[in-house]
Amino acid sequence: MTTVPLALQVQDLRFAHPGRPLWDGWSHRWSPGVSLVLGGDGAGKTTLLRLLAGAERAQGGRITLAGVDAGQGAPYRALVAWTDPRQPGLPAQDGLTPARWWQTLPARYPGWRAADLQTHVDGWALAPHQDKPFHALSTGTQRKVFMAAALASGAPLTLIDEPDAGLDKASVAYLQQALEALGDRTDRIVIVAHYAAWAGVRWQDVVQLPD
Numbered sequence: 001m002t003t004v005p006l007a008l009q010v011q012d013l014r015f016a017h018p019g020r021p022l023w024d025g026w027s028h029r030w031s032p033g034v035s036l037v038l039g040g041d042g043a044g045k046t047t048l049l050r051l052l053a054g055a056e057r058a059q060g061g062r063i064t065l066a067g068v069d070a071g072q073g074a075p076y077r078a079l080v081a082w083t084d085p086r087q088p089g090l091p092a093q094d095g096l097t098p099a100r101w102w103q104t105l106p107a108r109y110p111g112w113r114a115a116d117l118q119t120h121v122d123g124w125a126l127a128p129h130q131d132k133p134f135h136a137l138s139t140g141t142q143r144k145v146f147m148a149a150a151l152a153s154g155a156p157l158t159l160i161d162e163p164d165a166g167l168d169k170a171s172v173a174y175l176q177q178a179l180e181a182l183g184d185r186t187d188r189i190v191i192v193a194h195y196a197a198w199a200g201v202r203w204q205d206v207v208q209l210p211d
Contacts, residue, residue: 014060032186033204034179037193043209045193049159053082081155083146092134098145099130111154120148123174140166158190176200
């Protein structure tokens, strides 16, 4: 049995918002490691992550992860850890607390690492918040809950948008440390979309989007 090398491949991507073309025949390939999509407001960072997550359908071209086409839907999305920051209350709709939500995730992510989750819970001091309902958490705390899950997921592709939104300096410093620790992993692609390249992270690749 042949194992397909882990890579995220975008070929001839075409996508535009009404009156705002973003990509017309763009191609790129990501290898394992921690990479950055860099750009200002309106550059298309979130749209690109939605496309890479399989949450938005490209208007042309092809996106594949380890040989699985994004057009396949659920089989592709099963390889991706991503939470839309514009819909931060989704687990709250099911009446979940962070602790109860985290308990559902090993069934979704075969590579789930409980020890990694505990490391991130400690690093972000989330223990006092894990049994509170999601609606009682600040936006920053919710984002830390989601990022802790994404980082612990073991998913082949992890996407993080607006990484410092709602975070204080200590929380941002811990996130940089957590990303740096993933830099040598050969079984994961982590892509961060941000407006600045943090010096404390070894970026495998940087994609600069035009403003």
